[in-house]
Amino acid sequence: MRDLLAKYGRIAPLRADEERALIGLATTRRSYSPGTALIVGELDEPDQLFIVDEGRLFASIDLPGGERAITRLYFPGDIIGTANIPFDKATHSITVCSDAALYLFPRGHLAEAFSSLPRIAAIFYTFAAMENAILHDRLVSIGRTRGVSRLAALILEIAARQSLLHEPAGDCFRLGLTQAEIGDAIGLTQVQVNRLFRELDKAGVIARSDGWISIVDKPALIEIGQFTDRYEHLDLSWFSEND
Structure with a gap:
């Protein structure tokens, strides 16, 4: 969670209540090995979001003919899964590419943070x-x-x-x-x-x-x-x- 605070703090120094809100997004921390598919596009419901604490991951889309396009890289401090928030099915897959530790939380927690702390929403938008x-x-x-x-x-x-x-x-x-x-x-x-x-x-x-x-x-x-x-x-x- 330290890296998330450091990343958001690059835009504007975070106040104590904003730090508490970000830390309070998630309490469950899990470890994942390389090759683990966190989200499989078109199959998983996108309610679950993740904060990267350690490791690297990527988003990808499978193409006709068995090829794959990697569209985004995830680093410590990133929130994963936000691109899927408006949809009832995941739009892309998320794969672990190095040993990773992630915090898990439902997307509703993000909406609550945005409602109570507009600056968090502005930083997120940036x-x-x-x-x-x-x-x-x-x-x-x-x-x-x-x-x-x-x-x-x-x-x-x-x-x-x-x-x-x-x-x-x-x-x-x-x-x-x-x-x-x-x-x-x-x-x-x-x-x-x-x-x-x-x-x-x-x-x-x-x-x-x-x-x-x-x-x-x-x-x-x-x-x-x-x-x-x-x-x-x-x-x-x-x-x-x-x-």
Whole structure:
């Protein structure tokens, strides 16, 4: 729950009553192993929401022919399942990709927090808007850029997400995805992803070691990925801390 408070606190310092409301969303904490399907699209009722305490997860949609598209990545501090709230059936699947610990709560608790504390709703909306912008950027990247640009943009997206909770932002981190999963996120095959990693490594833009990625030349990687950090370029002038 610490990471959720830290993430929301990046938008505006949280008051004591707001921290209590967020902590009170859930009391049940469970652990999950990699490969666990938390939600199976079109099958599960979407009443259950999750707060990521540890680990990584992703949202995906199964495509005709057995292929899969990964649409969103989840990190500690994220709330999972909110995109399903308006519907009676889940719109996508949620899968655990590394050992994870999650807090569980019904979606009604979120509505109660929004009603009693409007600033929580405003912060939530801000992050939802950012996540929509990030998804839009990735869709444009997949449709209009070369494979190496897509991979560079994804590496930078994950680095930006890491920086929300870790300051100063580090340029050495685990991607937390297999090469097959990376391919599903950027519309490439596992073989293509492997080749492009080697290309970036050989160019001296990144370095890899035991599952870790180091960004060696960030300006060059940003240029290759045509990347905009949506978490850095925020206009919070409309946001009132007195509501």
